[in-house]
Amino acid sequence: MASFLATEGGTLVKEVSAVIVENRSYLSEIDGRIGDGDHGANMAKGFGRAADRIPDDAPLADALAILSDVLMSEIGGSMGPLYGMMFSDMADTVRGQERVDAPGFGAMLRAGLEGVRGVGSAEVGDKTLMDTLVPAVEAYEGALGAGSDFAAALEAMKTAAEKGRDSTIDLVARIGRASRLGERSRGVLDAGATSCCLILVALADGAVRRLG
Amino acid sequence: MASFLATEGGTLVKEVSAVIVENRSYLSEIDGRIGDGDHGANMAKGFGRAADRIPDDAPLADALAILSDVLMSEIGGSMGPLYGMMFSDMADTVRGQERVDAPGFGAMLRAGLEGVRGVGSAEVGDKTLMDTLVPAVEAYEGALGAGSDFAAALEAMKTAAEKGRDSTIDLVARIGRASRLGERSRGVLDAGATSCCLILVALADGAVRRLG
Amino acid sequence: MQRFLNNPDDIVDETVRGFVKAHHNLVRLDPNNPRVVVSASAPSQGRVGIVTGGGSGHEPAFIGYTGRNMVDAVAVGEIFSSPTAKSFLDAIKAANGGAGVAVLYGNYAGDNMNVKMAAKMAAKEGIEVLTVVANDDVSSAPTAEREKRRGVAGEILMWKIGGAKAATGAALSEVQAAAQKAIDACRSVGVGLAPCTLPAVGHPNFEIGPGKMEIGIGHHGEPGVEVSDLKPADQIADDMLEIVLADHDLSAGAEVAVLVSGLGATPVNELYVLYDRIETRLAKRDIKVHRALVGNYFTSLEMMGATLTIMALDDELRTLLDTEVACPGFGG
Amino acid sequence: MQRFLNNPDDIVDETVRGFVKAHHNLVRLDPNNPRVVVSASAPSQGRVGIVTGGGSGHEPAFIGYTGRNMVDAVAVGEIFSSPTAKSFLDAIKAANGGAGVAVLYGNYAGDNMNVKMAAKMAAKEGIEVLTVVANDDVSSAPTAEREKRRGVAGEILMWKIGGAKAATGAALSEVQAAAQKAIDACRSVGVGLAPCTLPAVGHPNFEIGPGKMEIGIGHHGEPGVEVSDLKPADQIADDMLEIVLADHDLSAGAEVAVLVSGLGATPVNELYVLYDRIETRLAKRDIKVHRALVGNYFTSLEMMGATLTIMALDDELRTLLDTEVACPGFGG
Ligand SMILES: Nc1ncnc2c1ncn2[C@@H]1O[C@H](COP(=O)(O)OP(=O)(O)O)[C@@H](O)[C@H]1O
Ligand SMILES: Nc1ncnc2c1ncn2[C@@H]1O[C@H](COP(=O)(O)OP(=O)(O)O)[C@@H](O)[C@H]1O
Ligand SMILES: [Mg+2]
Ligand SMILES: [Mg+2]
Ligand SMILES: [Mg+2]
Ligand SMILES: [Mg+2]
Secondary structure: OOEEEHHHHHHHHHHHHHHHHHOHHHHHHHHHHHOOOOHHHHHHHHHHHHHHHOOOOOOHHHHHHHHHHHHHHHHOOOHHHHHHHHHHHHHHHHOOOOEEEHHHHHHHHHHHHHHHHHHHOOOOOOOOOHHHHHHHHHHHHHHHHOOOOHHHHHHHHHHHHHHHHHHHHHOOOOOOHHHHHHHHHOOOOOHHHHHHHHHHHHHHHHHHHHOO | OOEEEHHHHHHHHHHHHHHHHHOHHHHHHHHHHHOOOOHHHHHHHHHHHHHHHOOOOOOHHHHHHHHHHHHHHHHOOOHHHHHHHHHHHHHHHHOOOOEEEHHHHHHHHHHHHHHHHHHHOOOOOOOOOHHHHHHHHHHHHHHHHOOOOHHHHHHHHHHHHHHHHHHHHHOOOOOOHHHHHHHHHOOOOOHHHHHHHHHHHHHHHHHHHHOO | OOOOOOOHHHHHHHHHHHHHHHOOOOEEEEOOEEEEEEEOOOOOOOOOEEEEEEEEOOOOOOHHHEOEOOEOEEEEEEEOOOOOHHHHHHHHHHHOOOOOEEEEEEOOHHHHHHHHHHHHHHHHOOOOEEEEEEOOEHHHOOHHHHHHOOOOOHHHHHHHHHHHHHHOOOOHHHHHHHHHHHHHOEEEEEEEEEOOEOOOOOOEOOOOOOOEEEEOOOOOOOOOOEEEEOOOHHHHHHHHHHHHHHOOOOOOOOEEEEEEEEOEOOOHHHHHHHHHHHHHHHHHOOOEEEEEEEEOOOOOOOEEEEEEEEEEEOHHHHHHHHOOOEOHHHOO | OOOOOOOHHHHHHHHHHHHHHHOOOOEEEEOOEEEEEEEOOOOOOOOOEEEEEEEEOOOOOOHHHEOEOOEOEEEEEEEOOOOOHHHHHHHHHHHOOOOOEEEEEEOOHHHHHHHHHHHHHHHHOOOOEEEEEEOOEHHHOOHHHHHHOOOOOHHHHHHHHHHHHHHOOOOHHHHHHHHHHHHHOEEEEEEEEEOOEOOOOOOEOOOOOOOEEEEOOOOOOOOOOEEEEOOOHHHHHHHHHHHHHHOOOOOOOOEEEEEEEEOEOOOHHHHHHHHHHHHHHHHHOOOEEEEEEEEOOOOOOOEEEEEEEEEEEOHHHHHHHHOOOEOHHHOO
């Protein structure tokens, strides 16, 4: 069964970070339309700082824990608790494993999802990052259950994440800053749903490249 | 000898006021280049307010005194004292006269000039309204002394006023707000010299139209 | 972007450092956390500690309200972002004089989550924490959903009351009750005339067209209830007053505190123009202004615009409002 | 023009009216002149009166410094224009407690003329008047022509010292001497990043290109000594400090007061960024900051930029600076 080495986690998380840093302006711009415009700057600051501190050969659990720690204890905002809990709960599930296989990756995703839910209590349809995360995790689990291999399940997750992200365009925000806008929040992407999609896609692409 | 009725003073001063009010934006714009941009607004406010209060049949002395009073006691700035004294000293020379003739008009101009000088102590070349006022008054007196009639002397005054105003373009300010600019004050008209020219030209044109 | 900036990533640290230097007679930095500003008078043994915190870019809020009889410790976030849970926790610890800590903060997703986490951690360390969440911004949700509303400039009055109540030696639950009463007595509305630019972003984070204004705007530029043509100042003042009074239960003879805060770039004299009209209109309704605050009290970087907060007073609130304070935001 | 305005011609009257309403505990309007703001504590029988005045648009200056142990009466001019001689005279009368009046004002053509006329009229009415003309703006003339320099934010410190000296019961000549000493001890410089728009004009009254800054700018946008590329905040702070210190005679061990004032639209946190650097550099030269004021103390409508004032202190100035005051500009 395909899997990747946990010690590839350092470079994998750094790839995710690089994608966030590259999309700094884009994320702030999206947040600016119905939020306060800080999403890109904060995400890039946190992910960039974490990348500087993660050793290349760090096990995935450590890399995720460092990222979580920077977000929670240095960035704050909404993303500190939300992504902070997501990555720390993800880290817990892969800690001590030498290789990450398809079920292991699935458990990690599920734990991340439950972590976010525990802090933010948002659900699909609220126009938050949950609109990306929930269908993505469900698609991954569904594909795996239907017999897909690791790579195919990751592909299914990516597709669902992108669809989930795009679904936020038509939604009216029911949670967070934009929820006070009512109808005016319709018609634009949600910033967190967008960054969450970037994270999941980068994770999937990085994992696929490392499969062996 | 040509002269005009002192009771034409009300409409005459109102014509002057109208010219200032019309040039409100222009005067502020000039002042904005090397000053603080308030010249047009303040002049228009003062002259406009005075015009509202001057009866059409007010004798010239009263009309000038009202204008002076508004400038001094309601407008302030630099123009309150400078034009305030100018118009009040002008008013004093024509008070009680039934008609204003060429020498009378000359005495009025001279008094106005000395009034400004007494308050502001500026001289020709300092890049102030004195660069308009001094040559204009001297040209009027010179023309009259050389045998010109009232209308011709007024024409000479106008020409000298315009030349004086334009002379300020090449000057470096030595007095007032712009004097701190040194060389940077060269190349632009002086706001006070410009408003003074508008006043003198309007006075001359109005007087000529009333000659009889 | 015409601004005084070094590396935008450093601006919050530099701000806090400069602030603490300038006001060292009133405040100090938490030695363990450069994102926590502590009153020189904190902690007061046996007294309830007052904590707040929020994103930066609103100066003098939040840090400026640290001081004697006001806030004991402030957690500082990135520009427009909630402080970390760790900073809230450190602020709680710094403010704790053994009688518990009241965290009085604004209703934003990040702050809610971070305060909740900090309160849990504080409980583990044996510090009793109660919270009050400011939700004075009328335009951010209908009356029926008041708990969804944002906290805006009314927070200042909530801190003032909470700090004054703590100064009386009241118990934690009493301080919480007074602060809750204070914010329940507040209604606010914001009007935006021009957007602000986050240093790290470099261009305005939303738009208000020339000749337009945004009614009900949030402190971070969150769009409001309506975009309309820019009206004369008196008309805007009337509209703002109408919005807050419609949501308020004030009868003739009521006494209020009024806070007119600039959002950063509006000339101070224009705030007085608004206030002139507001007081006149209140007087017409026989509502008496006991205390007025007019100035840049709670800003949004260099946004153009203003907020109006009306706080209904009873005897307790009046007395607490009048308690003497010393903090940089009220002029030190 | 995104501003809170009714008829631009009325803005000064509305401002003063709103100001007096908001701060009725500290100030009142002269019953004879709606352009004269008088301290609630003035006149003090047997005490020297302190008067100032100037154009509007600099709020909280000038009116905001009316109060106890500060300025007794302020003459209010149109936006950026000197008050009338009549208003200065009425302010002098309102401040007169029988021991003479010190008029402490800034070096502008209009103010010079109007104060001179007012002083003459006051003398006729038997009121002794002495004047001090602030000229703290280093960039507005070379050292050799100091008497030509503009007065800027240093005026606030001059009023503070003059007011405190008068509060000691000192004679008029002593008050004048202390105020003169105060302004002689001040050096200021302004940096402009974006222009301001006079309400009655409707468009910016000068230009600063994007990415540029104007060093040595005046409080009304009067161009300064140099236009340069916009530099990082620390570099600007260094340059400003260099300009004022080069004109100052400060040796190691000196004590100073520092005033960093925003010009209206610069976010308050950026003023602290500047201050952080300034205090650090002063410390390097072993110059100690006894008191720091950071905020929008003397503005120019919604200009972007800041001024730096450094005042050298001796024992007398330090003591007078520390005298307690109550005025809206210092937080009421
Ligand atoms: N309770 C929540 N659960 C999940 N995601 C949330 C929640 N609240 C907000 N978000 C997400 O946070 C994003 C905004 O993040 P960010 O801009 O960093 O924080 P803030 O709104 O505090 O400025 C939103 O786009 C949304 O996706
Ligand atoms: N001492 C003086 N004597 C004569 N004119 C003067 C003097 N000082 C200034 N001025 C004139 O005043 C004009 C500026 O007027 P204004 O803009 O109304 O006042 P301010 O400079 O106070 O804003 C200048 O353009 C100049 O012509
Ligand atoms: Mg955001
Ligand atoms: Mg001018
Ligand atoms: Mg935010
Ligand atoms: Mg002027």
